[in-house]
Amino acid sequence: MLDAFKRLIARKPSEPEWPEVAEWAGRQQFGFKRVRDEGGGFVLDGQMDGKPWRLEWGPPQRSYIQGHELRVRMELGLSSNLQMLVLTQSLFETLERNAFESFTESTQTVIDGNTPEEMRWLVMFPKSSVKAPKTVRSRFHFIGAAAEDTERWVEGPLAEQLEKADAGFLAAQPPFVLMTLRGRVYLRMQLDDPDPRSLAGAVALFQVAVPQAIQAAAAAVAESPRPDFGNSSSTAWQNLGPDDEKA
Structure with missing residues (x-):
């Protein structure tokens, strides 16, 4: 009896079930699975x-994100030349400072392949002067291998959605990245509380970014050939494959 009581009080609290998230996902007809791996989370x-x-929420995969990370990705088969990046002003300042320290104040003379694309692109690619509301231009930075691609991607519907996001789930300027890489569209951000409102905002932004990226890619194809930047050597996404998930 005493041993059973000790085992009972020694049990760890059960992991959160996120019932509100599961209910919201069901209404949207999204699949929902808990991840029973170390750190937990859901997909x-x-x-x-x-x-x-796919959307994943769990332990961070980037050093600039603390606590928990929200990640969304979609395979589109876009050209590898289409390398575009949107990030919050606060994250831009952090990565720019880290890049300066890594590449100028140390003995490092080349860009390390293990350095995240987000940081390397600040060094490699030019900023884009997109036509967008002043609040968007002051709260986000836009970078890409070809400035015209990034401008086509952001200007219009995506800029409007970024303005809404800035007034909503991005109002506090958390570390946030929206990018195209290896034919895919990615969204990555710090999110400690995965409440349905924040998830809905992130998904809505992602669902605008995807068709805009497709249009930007089509316009790029119609233009003259450009140099092939190829695939980046570091891993942009450490995903949980179907065989690795545990519902």
């Missing part, structure tokens, strides 16, 4: 125009 699966996308 949502959805579709756009018949193509799958």
